[in-house]
Amino acid sequence: MNRKKLKETDREIYTTIRKELKRQEEGLEMIPSENFASKAVMEAMGSVMTNKYSEGYPGKRYYAGNEFIDEAENLAIERAKKAFNAAHANVQPYSGSPANAEVYLAVCKQGDTIMGHALPDGGHLTHGWKTSFGGIFFKSIQYHVKADGYIDLEEARRLARENKPKIIWVGASAYPRQFPFREMAEIADEVGAYLVADVAHISGLIIAGVHPSPSPYVHIITTTTHKTLRGPRGAMILVTEKGLKKDPELADKIDKAVFPGLQGGPHDHTTAAIAVALHEAAQPEFTEYAKQIVANAKALASELMNNGLKLVSGGTDTHLILIDLTTIEPGHGIFAQEALETAGITANKNTIPQEPSSPFYPSGVRLGTPALTTRGMKEEEMKQIGKWITAAIKETEAYRLPEDKEQRQETIKKAKADIRRNKALKQIRKEVRELCKKFPLYK
């Protein structure tokens, strides 16, 4: 990418961006919420569309000069409706968390009861966790997953009957299986709740048809645009036909909650880039891409299990894998994350269902294949990467997390220094770099 002007104007940021690009090129990006947006998406993002103020919606703006902003936003809206088979789309939410706040604002009053998938069980902060607005402004009920890693539908049904929530969320950030939209709809319909599918992680898979669509079952869909959808950082809120049937004013309520409820001027450069990402996602190549994401995740999962690692739910249906490290010890995620990073593999420590340790010292590692698949990697590479991941985790087997909190800091500090010097991990890093060279980014 040409950054000639930036180089002239601001050498420091120019250099930092170059270093970040090199980091992305030379490592295996396995955080499942991350991806590499296309050059076309980035060209739309880095365009004159960022210069405009356009509070309001197409045809109803507060400022003049929005003819072409309207054109871009209308394209994004039409493409979004088509992609998700929805009756209405709002493409202005700044990101996934504000989009979810806007859903609450549209259909709930402060103090209402809401229900979502518990954070330690893979759910998202915004679905009612105590430190986020859903848990702060509402009476939050949380459902969980069973010991086998699948959503506990019986518990969800019982909690819904007992508490009559106004909203039920379905969707999560660390759930390796398909979401039971149909079953959750039965529960929501029985108690008269709005069912909201938050498909932030899997929207690309849904568009490509490799994960069932929530559209026939839910009233509202929220999604980020930068995860499997591979667009710019942003989000969308969609209202389904079923949603309009339940509440004919729902689309209007959502639009008012986004603006003026929670946001000001839309990020028109992002809107343009969302339109581009949706156009890309409508192509046959994207369907192939999404299929390969899942095929890669399945190949990686079998390799990890063949090498003796335990996976939550025993595998994956999606782009995401959760390694359960309690076979070594509860709370071991921090050591594994550090070893993987040293080996050139970026992943994150994560809680596992019925977490025996704590969210700060979780017992799992979360991995995903969307970014690697964008680079063109396939099953063969996944097998090799599975071997590296197993070997890297093996290097941490001797470490133990002390019970005592102060001792913990000391032990972790020492272990990290130790891990960074580890020869076996450094060797893996070399091999990772070689593999990455064969799959260049932004060629």
Ligand SMILES: *Cc1c(COP(=O)(O)O)cnc(C)c1O
């Ligand atoms: C990533 C994510 C979000 C939040 O998106 P941000 O853009 O990080 O605010 C919301 N819900 C789910 C399920 C997510 O995975």
